[in-house]
Amino acid sequence: MLYIVATPIGNLEDITLRAIRVLKEVDVILCEDTRVTKRLLERHEIEIKSRKAPPSAGQRGRQLITYNEQRSGASIKKVIRLLEEGKDVALVSDAGTPIISDPGARLIQEVREIGAKIVAIPGANAAIAALSISGLPASDFLFLGFLPHKKGRETLFKEIAASKRTVVFYESPHRILKTLQSLDKNLMASRKIVIARELTKIYEEVISGNSKEVLDYFEKNPKKIKGEFVVMIEGV
Known part of the structure; x- marks a missing residue:
């Protein structure tokens, strides 16, 4: 399942309880800038996996991946593969609601084509x-x-x-x-x-x-x- 999760536009308290729950439950979080998203996740005690730790470490938390349709980062194909493996994925932007004046429309189109469910988690704009x-x-x-x-x-x-x-x-x-x-x-x-x-x-x-x-x-x-x-x- 792909969640489109709205995040605060400034004040880190402006996030819904549902958004926090979803971010705690998904396997992967796609973001614009990992530094910005990490601050939000730390503020709400949402665990993420360290990129440096080996798989054998048995870490808790979700994977944080940079996503950008124009530049380097997770490609649409990689996201599709994660969804086909049964992973739950959340897409967030640095601030506000994803897709609105942000990349992501192509991803939504591709995900719809494979029949995966897409859920909006509304919030700040x-x-x-x-x-x-x-x-x-x-x-x-x-x-x-x-x-x-x-x-x-x-x-x-x-x-x-x-x-x-x-x-x-x-x-x-x-x-x-x-x-x-x-x-x-x-x-x-x-x-x-x-x-x-x-x-x-x-x-x-x-x-x-x-x-x-x-x-x-x-x-x-x-x-x-x-x-x-x-x-x-x-x-x-």
């Missing part, structure tokens, strides 16, 4: 958490994940400007100023923008205003251009 405290209409919204770095970027900003629905996307600290400049160029002054950064962490912050006001805030506070950003834009 940065976009939903941010929307819940934004004050923007959230019954109908458009989620764009991470915007493209170059190709089609400006066209996308024009589409965002014309959207009647609340638009939500993620942005990195390296591009947030450039993104806000593009929004300022394309949006009417009456459109409200809400940015949530460092959600659930010590320095969590929510900034709202029109595009110019939000851009001015970050230009005057460059030390706050760090961490993860969720950008939300009011519909027309």
Whole structure:
């Protein structure tokens, strides 16, 4: 069985009891960065096997494997083999719900083809958490994940400007100023923008205003251009 397990987006206490139980019961945990996942597992006393110990050591715990569809790590074929051997496998991301703006869709497709059961273990998601405290209409919204770095970027900003629905996307600290400049160029002054950064962490912050006001805030506070950003834009 393959479990898709949501993990905290910042605060390590934001994980469900069911997720903890599943992570304690599976044979293998697939993760993006073993260092990040180890911190979560240690916080909740979930044992893992040491990679250095010989099989004869009879260790308790589950195996932790790096999984990445684009780079080195566990391949899809290896995961399929584990499932066919009867192993229970959990897929986690560094933060939030796997597959959402993260690799994993190809794995899901391949696992479905062999008829193995896939179970979602729901939990934290940065976009939903941010929307819940934004004050923007959230019954109908458009989620764009991470915007493209170059190709089609400006066209996308024009589409965002014309959207009647609340638009939500993620942005990195390296591009947030450039993104806000593009929004300022394309949006009417009456459109409200809400940015949530460092959600659930010590320095969590929510900034709202029109595009110019939000851009001015970050230009005057460059030390706050760090961490993860969720950008939300009011519909027309």
